[in-house]
Amino acid sequence: MKYDSTRHHRRSIRLKGYDYSQAGFYFVTICCYQRQCLFGDIVNGLMQLNQYGEIVAETYQSLSFRYSYINLDEWIIMPNHFHGIIVLTDKPCRGVSRNAPTPPINSKPKRKPLGRLIGAFKTVSTKKINLIRNAPGSSVWQRNYYEHIIRNQKSLNNIRQYIINNPISWNVDQLHPNNPSKW
Template sequence: MKYDPDNHHRRSIRLKGYDYTSAGMYFITICTYQRECLFGEIVDGEMQLNELGQVVAGVYLWLATQYSYVHLNAWIVMPNHLHGILVLTDDPRRGVSRNAPTEDATTRKSLGRLVGAFKTVSTKRINLIRDTSGSVVWQRNYYEHIIRNEKSLHDIRRYVHHNPISWQQDQLRPDNPSR
């Protein structure tokens, strides 16, 4: 089907006017393309990562080593998605690796660009393992929620922690009949 800008336009789901480079806590969910279960399986209520899931976990951890203003809070890799709380700070960590670039206001990545970096690096590594150069791994967009208070942070942490236990009812599970 030929692209028609009058019919094929994407509406942003981001908060209009919000600065996503600003310090704050953000709950993100990133799903695989067509919600394909690539990263392992849930066994007895616990996520068991396979090789691709370990790649995803490693690249997510890489974000905090690559960007000194990024801190990771609760997170989990699920069979077909990742949930995480990314904390962007104004004060970079002390003792950052000499290999990590220094950031200023002009080089600081927005939340969307951080998610983009995660998707790019993890996709390249996954496709290298699968010998599927150029294959799509992730859905085009991602879900985000700005965490505004301690109660919300507590509730989201609990949700992330209990996500494997509730996999059978998870809306992101491809064979969930309630979808």
């Protein structure tokens, strides 16, 4: 079968020409495959993580230990999606990634762009979850993710409040499986 490049072409939602490895605040939303509720339940306005949700939390938090230029701001795991603010700093890398050797002393280390960081997070969490549920190769996350470059303090504060209040507004969330205005 001949490959048809137009058949699988997807329009990128990323800002064209923007360097996603540069320092900045980035808001990301990552949805579960087919928006299935895998990570726990909302009980009395609070998210109660299950074993898979705990894996997602652990994997996400490990990003800031694995990559010295990452700080994690506000974040929340919901039953079928994840919201987080990732801060890429100008702090130099420690060279702790197992995928790349420690750079020579006189060279400037190359940082992974946001998309590669999200890809690493999704890959590691998927492998760990699938190991537990004995489902090798099964999808946990949807392809791609939503991102927003946070450009000012007002936007940062609004997004923080949105993340904090997400569990309280779960019943009317557009990603809630019973919402009539589904995706």
